[in-house]
Amino acid sequence: MDHSRQLFQYILSGLSNGAIYALIGFGFAVIYNSTGIINFAQGEFVMLGGMLTVFLLVVVQMPLVPSILLAVVAATLIGVLFERLAIRPLKDASPLRMIIITIGASIFLRGAAMLLWGKDTHALPAFSGEDPLYIAGATILPQHLWILGLSVLIIIASRIFFNYSVVGKAMRACSYNPRAAGLVGINVKNMILLSFALSAAIGSMAGIIIAPLTMVSYDVGMMLGLKGFCAVIIGGMSSGMGTVLGGLLLGLLEALGAGFISASYKDAIAFIILLLILFVRPEGLFKKKETERF
Amino acid sequence: MITEKRRQLLIFLIFALAALSAPFFLKGNYLLNVLIFVGINTMLAVGLNLLLGYAGQISLGHAAFFGMGAYLSGIITARYPVEPFLVIACAAACVGVIAFVIGFPILKLKGHYLAMATLGFGIIMYIIFNETVEWTGGPSGLSGIPNLRIGSWVFDNDWNNYYLVWSFTLAVMLLSINLSQSRIGRALRAIHDSEVAARVMGVRARILKVQIFTVSAVISAVAGSLYAHIMTFIAPSSFGFHFSVELLTMIVIGGLGSIYGSFLGAAILTMLPEFLRVFQDLDIIVYGLMLILMTMFMPGGLISGLESVMKILSARIGKRRDDHAQT
Numbered sequence: 001m002d003h004s005r006q007l008f009q010y011i012l013s014g015l016s017n018g019a020i021y022a023l024i025g026f027g028f029a030v031i032y033n034s035t036g037i038i039n040f041a042q043g044e045f046v047m048l049g050g051m052l053t054v055f056l057l058v059v060v061q062m063p064l065v066p067s068i069l070l071a072v073v074a075a076t077l078i079g080v081l082f083e084r085l086a087i088r089p090l091k092d093a094s095p096l097r098m099i100i101i102t103i104g105a106s107i108f109l110r111g112a113a114m115l116l117w118g119k120d121t122h123a124l125p126a127f128s129g130e131d132p133l134y135i136a137g138a139t140i141l142p143q144h145l146w147i148l149g150l151s152v153l154i155i156i157a158s159r160i161f162f163n164y165s166v167v168g169k170a171m172r173a174c175s176y177n178p179r180a181a182g183l184v185g186i187n188v189k190n191m192i193l194l195s196f197a198l199s200a201a202i203g204s205m206a207g208i209i210i211a212p213l214t215m216v217s218y219d220v221g222m223m224l225g226l227k228g229f230c231a232v233i234i235g236g237m238s239s240g241m242g243t244v245l246g247g248l249l250l251g252l253l254e255a256l257g258a259g260f261i262s263a264s265y266k267d268a269i270a271f272i273i274l275l276l277i278l279f280v281r282p283e284g285l286f287k288k289k290e291t292e293r294f
Numbered sequence: 295m296i297t298e299k300r301r302q303l304l305i306f307l308i309f310a311l312a313a314l315s316a317p318f319f320l321k322g323n324y325l326l327n328v329l330i331f332v333g334i335n336t337m338l339a340v341g342l343n344l345l346l347g348y349a350g351q352i353s354l355g356h357a358a359f360f361g362m363g364a365y366l367s368g369i370i371t372a373r374y375p376v377e378p379f380l381v382i383a384c385a386a387a388c389v390g391v392i393a394f395v396i397g398f399p400i401l402k403l404k405g406h407y408l409a410m411a412t413l414g415f416g417i418i419m420y421i422i423f424n425e426t427v428e429w430t431g432g433p434s435g436l437s438g439i440p441n442l443r444i445g446s447w448v449f450d451n452d453w454n455n456y457y458l459v460w461s462f463t464l465a466v467m468l469l470s471i472n473l474s475q476s477r478i479g480r481a482l483r484a485i486h487d488s489e490v491a492a493r494v495m496g497v498r499a500r501i502l503k504v505q506i507f508t509v510s511a512v513i514s515a516v517a518g519s520l521y522a523h524i525m526t527f528i529a530p531s532s533f534g535f536h537f538s539v540e541l542l543t544m545i546v547i548g549g550l551g552s553i554y555g556s557f558l559g560a561a562i563l564t565m566l567p568e569f570l571r572v573f574q575d576l577d578i579i580v581y582g583l584m585l586i587l588m589t590m591f592m593p594g595g596l597i598s599g600l601e602s603v604m605k606i607l608s609a610r611i612g613k614r615r616d617d618h619a620q621t
Contacts, residue, residue, distance in 0.1 A: 037406070038406035038407075038409075038410065040409070086586055086590070089590060090589075090590060093589075095404075095405035095406055096346075096350060096352060096405070097589050097593065098406075099352055099405070099406060099409045100542065100546055100585055100589045101585070101586055101589050101590070103354075103539060103542070103585060104581075104582045104583070104584070104585025104586035104589065105582065105586060106582070107539055107578045107579075107581055107582040107585070108578075108579055108582025108583055108585075108586065109582070110578060110582075111576070111577075111578035111579030111580075111581075111582055112579055114578070114579075115575070115576070115579060222535065226410075226413065226414065226417070229410055233410075264421075264425045265421065265425060267417070267421055268417075268418050268421045268422070271414040271415075271417050271418045271421075272418065274410070274411070274414045275411060275414050275415065275418075278399075278403055278407060278410070278411045278414075279399040279400075279402075279411075282403065282407060
């Protein structure tokens with residue numbers, strides 16, 4: 001009885017972490033599918049989301065909801081600036097140069113955050129109280145429910161955006177074939193800019209909703225970014241259900257591994273999975289014949 | 295007429311002479327101490343440059359090999375009274391075997407995937423350095439590593455250590471210069487430009503990439519062992535992702551594919567924080583900016599910038615000489 005309750009607990013926390021990984025993975029997929037770039041600075045937008053919200057809430061003393069909205073807008077603007085200043089000028093650069101540039105951007109953002117806000121770890125207040133709920137003998141924090149609910153909402157919203165809106169369809173067209181998309185009158189450059197904006201927005205939202213649970217400091221970006229990357233690799237670089245499943249799977253394995261094997265190697269589990277997938281099935285676990293993008 | 299090979303050898307000899315005579319012109323041990331670390335970082339940067347600059351294969355996990363060398367040497371010599379130089383050789387061999395084995399699956403990956411995989415490997419090793427507390431001492435570090443010795447001659451002062459490190463560094467540089475001028479060096483550059491084309495021309499790209507990865511890892515491991523014996527104390531924070539990025543910054547600043555560029559980059563990044571106190575708080579922000587700006591505006595690094603300045607200057611001088619000849 002006690003064992004199964006514990007298992008249930010691990011599954012719950014695994015799923016809510018997994019939802020965050022899936023969101024971060026989405027951010028990778030959106031940019032990868034429109035440019036072929038893997039943005040090493042993705043995790044920093046997650047950090048920026050959390051840190052900006054804390055800054056607005058604590059220092060500027062704004063209420064929670066406006067702080068969150070403003071933080072997402074600010075992170076999105078930083079994503080746009082990053083594309084305009086560092087990515088667009090080098091549009092046909094080799095992957096090696098792109099990797100170096102996005103790593104440069106990543107540690108630049110981290111350094112800037114450290115300089116502005118210091119090295120302290122901050123906690124965001126939970127969105128609706130700290131009192132745990134009891135479900136089937138397991139305790140669950142309201143924030144877990146927020147995480148699961150908001151992640152599902154964001155994922156559904158991006159599905160609708162990519163499948164039904166004109167702009168979303170245009171972005172998909174660019175990912176399939178940028179030249180052909182250009183020929184039918186889609187402004188490919190703007191779509192790339194938009195993909196950076198979207199990915200920064202999704203990343204920062206992920207950072208905000210997990211901040212009450214895991215705390216946030218200037219250096220959380222890399223770990224979260226890499227786990228998001230792991231999720232999207234499991235999902236085969238799609239921003240569809242593959243990545244959602246990948247994120248949830250990763251979250252579950254991590255929680256179970258931490259619970260039953262060793263908590264201190266929790267982070268290593270994600271990277272061992274990452275290496276295994278890259279070695280054995282770099283095209284992802286759920287790949288169909290034709291990769292579904294977006 | 296001087297051939298290219300002779301020219302390279304001459305430049306190397308001048309460089310080596312300068313490096314070996316430098317201590318005689320320095321006042322005080324502080325600068326000598328800094329130059330020891332320039333030597334270690336040069337070795338690491340040259341090693342990574344063989345992989346990144348020549349073969350075009352990125353690694354964001356080289357700090358892990360550096361750390362493995364340091365910990366293997368450190369742990370064994372701190373516990374057992376064995377010949378430290380023998381341990382360095384064993385540690386290097388051990389790291390070489392590991393690099394060779396993981397090299398096959400890792401180097402099958404390209405570009406962004408390779409970067410992520412090596413980064414993942416680096417972080418796994420970093421976690422292991424932190425968590426195997428009974429061996430490595432965990433986050434608080436491993437102390438009591440003895441200095442190197444040959445018989446009764448102990449390398450326990452800056453003067454000795456300088457020559458110890460720089461003889462290894464110069465050997466690594468000479469090896470790399472030779473390698474880059476050999477058939478293997480040309481094959482590596484061919485892989486850099488186009489792996490498919492290289493394979494069509496008969497270059498065994500797969501195995502060659504793994505071999506150069508191994509060589510590069512072994513160089514890092516030796517640098518790590520020397521670091522451990524000189525510092526006599528090591529902690530995981532020296533071997534994390536941050537240091538891998540620092541190494542990357544060194545060779546991007548100096549110039550991808552340039553041995554002396556690696557030295558230049560290592561020297562700049564090692565000395566800057568020593569002489570600019572402000573820099574210590576700003577270091578990662580500056581590394582980030584340097585990576586972005588150099589890649590955007592000077593992809594060949596400082597060395598190629600210097601070369602083009604030299605070319606312009608020599609063209610000017612040549613022209614002036616012509617003008618003189620005409621008048």
